[in-house]
Amino acid sequence: MASTASPLLPRLVSSCVAVANNAGKIIRDILKQGDLQIVQKEHAKDLQTEADRAAQRYIVSSLAAHFPKATLIGEEEESGSGEVTDLTSVEQLTIACPEHLSNLSEEEVVLWIDPVDGTSEYTQAFECMSGRHGASCPRVSVLEHRTVSCTSLLDHVTVLIGIAAQGKAVAGVVHQPYFNYQTPGAELGRTVWGVVGPLAIGGGAGHKVLLLLDGHAHAYVFASPGCKKWDTCAPEAVLVAAGGALTDIRGDLIPYHKDVDRRNSTGVLATAPGECHQTYLNKIPDAVKNNLKK
Numbered sequence: 001m002a003s004t005a006s007p008l009l010p011r012l013v014s015s016c017v018a019v020a021n022n023a024g025k026i027i028r029d030i031l032k033q034g035d036l037q038i039v040q041k042e043h044a045k046d047l048q049t050e051a052d053r054a055a056q057r058y059i060v061s062s063l064a065a066h067f068p069k070a071t072l073i074g075e076e077e078e079s080g081s082g083e084v085t086d087l088t089s090v091e092q093l094t095i096a097c098p099e100h101l102s103n104l105s106e107e108e109v110v111l112w113i114d115p116v117d118g119t120s121e122y123t124q125a126f127e128c129m130s131g132r133h134g135a136s137c138p139r140v141s142v143l144e145h146r147t148v149s150c151t152s153l154l155d156h157v158t159v160l161i162g163i164a165a166q167g168k169a170v171a172g173v174v175h176q177p178y179f180n181y182q183t184p185g186a187e188l189g190r191t192v193w194g195v196v197g198p199l200a201i202g203g204g205a206g207h208k209v210l211l212l213l214d215g216h217a218h219a220y221v222f223a224s225p226g227c228k229k230w231d232t233c234a235p236e237a238v239l240v241a242a243g244g245a246l247t248d249i250r251g252d253l254i255p256y257h258k259d260v261d262r263r264n265s266t267g268v269l270a271t272a273p274g275e276c277h278q279t280y281l282n283k284i285p286d287a288v289k290n291n292l293k294k
Contacts, residue, residue, distance in 0.1 A: 008104045009163070009171060009195065010095040012067060015087045016111075016173040017191055018229050019062050022085060023055040024177035024189050025092035025160045027116060030054060036053035036126050048076060049091045055159065057082025069106035070257040074113040075230045098197030101170060110164040110258045112233035117206045118156035125153040156176035156207040162233020164256030170242075171195045172234030174210065194241025209235035213242055219280045221267040223249055223288050229262050235270070243273035250289050251281045266292045 028049040030036065033036035036048040039186045057072045061082040064072055111191040116122060155177055163171040180186035192210065200211045211217045233256055248254055269284070 005101045008106065008109070009097050010092055012070075012091050012095045012096055012109065012163060013171050013173065013193055013195060015063065015066060016163065016171075017093065017175075017193055018087060018090045019059050019085060020159045020161055020175035020191055021189065022062075023059050023115060024175050026055050026058055027051045027122075027144050027157065027159070027177045027234070028188065031122070031126060031129070031136060034126075034129075035155040036123060038123055044075070046123045047123055049116070049119060049123060051122065052076050052116045052119055054082065056113065058085075059113055059115055059159075059161065060146060063111060064085060065113075066107050067109070067215055070109040072111045072186050073230065073258065073262070074115065076115060081173040093193075095195055096197070098170075098195065101165065101197070102133065104165055108165045110256055112160075112162035112164060114158075114160040114206075114228075115235075117158045121153040121156040125157075127213065128153070150274070154181050158210070160206060160230060162230065162235075162256070164233055167255045167257040167260070168253065169196065169233045169236040169256055171177050172237030174206070174208065174234050174238055176207075177190040180277060186294060193237055194238035196237050196240045204228040206231060206235050207240050208271055209244075209246070212239060212244060212270060215272070218272050218275050220268070220270040221249065221280070221284065223292070224267060225263055225265040227268060229254070229256055229260065229264065229266050230270060230293060232264060237268060239273075244268040244271055244275070246278035247281075249281070249284050249292065251278070 037076055039048050041048055056076045060072050060074055062085045065084050066087045082254055160176040161173040162169055171193065171194065175189065175191045177189050179190040208220045212220060232246065232254055239246050244260055247269055248264065249269045250266055254264055269280060
């Protein structure tokens with residue numbers, strides 16, 4: 001059981017891991033039920049489903065109930081209360097809290113939440129399950145005797161909870177609800193967490209940062225202003241904790257203050273552990289860097 005006498009950060013990370021795991025179950029259940037209630041947001045590829053809404057309601061309600069003084073910022077414009085998990089019974093993870101964060105207070109914490117990162121792939125997988133992609137689409141066995149086409153779509157779906165303090169990403173939780181979904185009989189899901197400190201602590205990102213951590217890629221370059229703070233806060237913390245790096249494409253740290261512009265207007269560069277981040281920064285043309293204005 002987590003004790004309130006322990007530093008805040010280990011308790012908060014432990015709670016976020018438990019909440020992310022439960023949110024993953026919500027996401028899987030809604031896909032199995034087959035009613036995504038899809039709506040379009042800013043443009044045709046910017047979609048929201050009932051999984052996005054329900055997962056955010058659950059995450060926000062559960063964390064707000066136990067950490068009421070923290071600032072919670074979610075991707076979805078979603079109000080109302082959701083199911084609440086009693087986090088007082090969550091077993092605390094073994095986390096060595098960095099000394100400079102040992103006296104962290106709830107008021108200093110900003111939680112950046114993306115309840116379903118990869119909604120587009122999630123909806124495409126649903127269309128495959130519904131047979132809307134036609135018989136020519138490859139299929140694999142998944143999801144308790146059901147099948148899904150487009151074999152890699154569900155790999156992209158993640159739950160992101162980033163923890164920021166003093167404007168910096170200090171910890172993050174990335175849950176992959178469908179990890180192992182192409183292995184019949186395997187337990188679904190995995191959770192990766194990390195705490196940034198003098199010594200890297202990695203518990204195991206949207207999907208692309210997981211590719212860096214798994215050794216499938218060396219760097220990820222996003223040279224546009226499209227992503228938001230909830231897309232990068234958790235992945236940054238997890239990647240940095242494992243020895244990688246994440247900045248904008250100019251090499252500047254991304255700020256995470258609660259009142260900051262939510263859009264990452266100067267892009268993203270992430271590099272895998274063991275890679276020289278500066279080398280990749282040097283390879284990005286100045287014209288590309290200068291095209292992105294703060």
